[in-house]
Amino acid sequence: MIRLAFLAFSLLLLATSTASANGRFPSAQEFHQAPGANRDLMVVRATFGLVLSVDRGRHWEYWCEDALLYGDGYDPPLSYAADGTLLVALEDGLVTTRNGCTFRRQPDLESLTVKDLASSPDGRVTWAIAVTRSAMPDSRVARSTDNGLTFDFVGDRFPGVVLQTIEVAASDPMRLYASGTLSADGSAVLYRSVDGGARWERAGLRFGEATGVYVSGVDGRHPEVLYLRATAASSEMDGGSAEGAGVLLRSDDGGETMREVLRTRGPMRGFAISDDGRSVWGGGPDDGVWRSVDGAAPTRFSEEPVDCLRWSDGSLWACRTFVPGGALVLRSDGEAPFVTALSSAEVGGPPTRCPAGTLLRDVCPGRWSVVRRTLVPPTLLDASTDRGGAIAPAPPGGCGCRAGSPVASPGVGLAGLALAVLGRARRGLRSPRRAAKS
Numbered sequence: 001m002i003r004l005a006f007l008a009f010s011l012l013l014l015a016t017s018t019a020s021a022n023g024r025f026p027s028a029q030e031f032h033q034a035p036g037a038n039r040d041l042m043v044v045r046a047t048f049g050l051v052l053s054v055d056r057g058r059h060w061e062y063w064c065e066d067a068l069l070y071g072d073g074y075d076p077p078l079s080y081a082a083d084g085t086l087l088v089a090l091e092d093g094l095v096t097t098r099n100g101c102t103f104r105r106q107p108d109l110e111s112l113t114v115k116d117l118a119s120s121p122d123g124r125v126t127w128a129i130a131v132t133r134s135a136m137p138d139s140r141v142a143r144s145t146d147n148g149l150t151f152d153f154v155g156d157r158f159p160g161v162v163l164q165t166i167e168v169a170a171s172d173p174m175r176l177y178a179s180g181t182l183s184a185d186g187s188a189v190l191y192r193s194v195d196g197g198a199r200w201e202r203a204g205l206r207f208g209e210a211t212g213v214y215v216s217g218v219d220g221r222h223p224e225v226l227y228l229r230a231t232a233a234s235s236e237m238d239g240g241s242a243e244g245a246g247v248l249l250r251s252d253d254g255g256e257t258m259r260e261v262l263r264t265r266g267p268m269r270g271f272a273i274s275d276d277g278r279s280v281w282g283g284g285p286d287d288g289v290w291r292s293v294d295g296a297a298p299t300r301f302s303e304e305p306v307d308c309l310r311w312s313d314g315s316l317w318a319c320r321t322f323v324p325g326g327a328l329v330l331r332s333d334g335e336a337p338f339v340t341a342l343s344s345a346e347v348g349g350p351p352t353r354c355p356a357g358t359l360l361r362d363v364c365p366g367r368w369s370v371v372r373r374t375l376v377p378p379t380l381l382d383a384s385t386d387r388g389g390a391i392a393p394a395p396p397g398g399c400g401c402r403a404g405s406p407v408a409s410p411g412v413g414l415a416g417l418a419l420a421v422l423g424r425a426r427r428g429l430r431s432p433r434r435a436a437k438s
Contacts, residue, residue: 026374028319028328029075029269033312035123038084044319044329044342045078048371049364051328051347052100060342061351064367067359069095069103077116081147082123089114094128096148101354101361108151109142118166120173123147127197129163129178136183139163141176141197154197160184163191165214169223170275177203177215177226177255188213188230190255203255209233210247219277224254227261227280229268248282250295262290262298270309272316279334281309285321304330304338317341325380344375 027047034041044051050063068088070076077089085098094106094114112130119126126144128151131137139158142151163180176193178200188207191200207213210230219225228251231244246268251258262268266286273280282298283289283306291301308319311334318330318338325345330338349372350364 026371027307027322030078030308031310031312031317031319031329032078032080034080034084034086035082035119035121038080038082038123039313041080041084041086043078043080043086045075046328047075048374049367050078051342054100057341059348060346061348062364062368062371063100063350063360064364064371066363066367067103069105077114079117079119079126080123081119081126081144083147085147087117087126087148089117089128092133094148094151098147100351101358103359106148106151112140115139115163116165118168118176120168121170125168125173127166127168127176129166131162136160137162139180141166141178141200143197155193155200158191158200161189165216167215167218167226169218170220172223175218175223177218179213179215179228186211190215190228192255203251205251205255205258211244216248216271217273217280219273220275221277222252224252225277226251226255227271227273228258229271229282231267232263246282246284246287248280261292261295264290270306270318272309272311274311274334275314281311281316283309289318302332302338306330324374325376347372347375 028044028051029047030045032043033039040054040056042053042057049065050068051060052063053060065072065074068076070088070090074091079087081087083098085096088095091113093110093112095103096106097103109128109130111133113133115129115131117126117128124145126148128142128144129139130142130153131139139161140153141155141163142153144151158180160183161180162183163178165180166176166178169175174194174196176197178191179188181188188210190203190205190213192203193200207230210233212229212231214229215226216229217227228249230247230249232247244267246264246266247260248262248268248271249258250261261280262282264282264284264287267284268282268287269284270289271280271282279291279293281289281291281301283302285305285307288303289301289306289309290298292298304318305321306318307321310317314333316332316334318332320327320330322328325343327340327343328347329340329342331341332338349368350360352361354361356362
């Protein structure tokens with residue numbers, strides 16, 4: 001009964017929001033690859049849900065937000081555990097999935113906002129930042145050693161601090177760094193732990209008027225070398241974009257002092273560091289990608305506009321700023337130019353392996369019918385007929401959407417289906433969060 005009510009609720013949400021196709025310009029935002037023997041598993045977080053591959057990028061499938069129990073407009077932090085379990089951080093907890101069809105709410109983090117996730121290189125330990133949902137929030141760090149099945153809080157609370165990011169040193173998994181802001185005045189702070197989070201101390205770095213300070217990576221050989229990204233103060237006066245100029249900072253002493261490595265005119269949405277720590281890349285949609293080797297002055301690596309960067313399995317991955325019908329994910333060996341790893345046209349629909357009664361099977365196909373039109377607009381599909389099926393990207397700057405696109409009819413059908421399901425459920429309609437726990 002609860003499952004039927006939850007399905008009806010989701011269908012109603014879908015029926016009322018289908019025409020907007022999420023309401024945001026589609027974009028890939030983050031790339032992850034599972035560790036060790038599960039490296040065939042890959043996930044791309046996008047503004048329209050998740051795109052996943054179970055065969056190391058040969059095929060990709062679409063998962064809608066409804067199946068993952070979060071709403072439009074939210075961008076969840078992600079992480080893979082050692083056994084290939086995908087962890088999805090939510091504003092009110094965390095969900096995990098191993099089979100890609102059923103999703104389990106994590107009871108230890110229920111009702112807390114999970115701001116960030118970080119895993120050891122082998123995925124055997126996962127750390128989560130959990131923040132209370134109150135007018136005067138405080139933060140905790142939780143740890144899982146069983147692939148996300150359970151989480152235990154480690155160390156003390158951070159009263160009056162909203163932690164935002166956490167990173168672990170690959171060469172010393174007991175060394176952790178976390179950044180956040182003070183509730184009192186909004187100033188940025190950095191903390192470190194050398195004992196796996198049992199004790200934390202505030203690092204000596206002071207960031208002045210810089211905002212959005214995020215721990216972005218730790219050197220793979222030297223755990224005291226870390227990189228942070230920030231938004232520079234008064235960037236528009238210096239010719240930066242309205243979103244703020246990005247700054248990449250490096251500390252060689254665990255956060256006591258720092259120096260600037262790279263400054264971009266626009267937001268620095270991407271950062272990556274090679275396994276040996278020698279090369280780092282940074283960039284964004286306005287500046288392309290820049291590379292620094294052994295701490296030297298950065299040089300331009302690529303003019304491609306990007307929204308994410310990650311080094312994984314010997315490759316540099318990038319989320320390419322969206323162009324309808326064009327590339328979503330790029331790949332390079334770190335030396336040669338990027339090549340397309342995933343195009344909009346290559347994204348497949350929701351998996352058919354999931355049984356009836358699951359949201360991926362019952363709800364996501366309705367979402368996909370609209371997402372597909374946004375990724376590869378009908379005008380491009382129609383034009384491709386005369387070119388043997390090749391899809392030409394639309395010019396940058398437009399979403400390719402047509403005001404008269406027939407997107408209302410799926411919503412009408414879904415609304416009728418939702419009412420039918422509600423008629424079967426009759427009583428006891430519960431919230432998605434509660435229903436998912438049943």
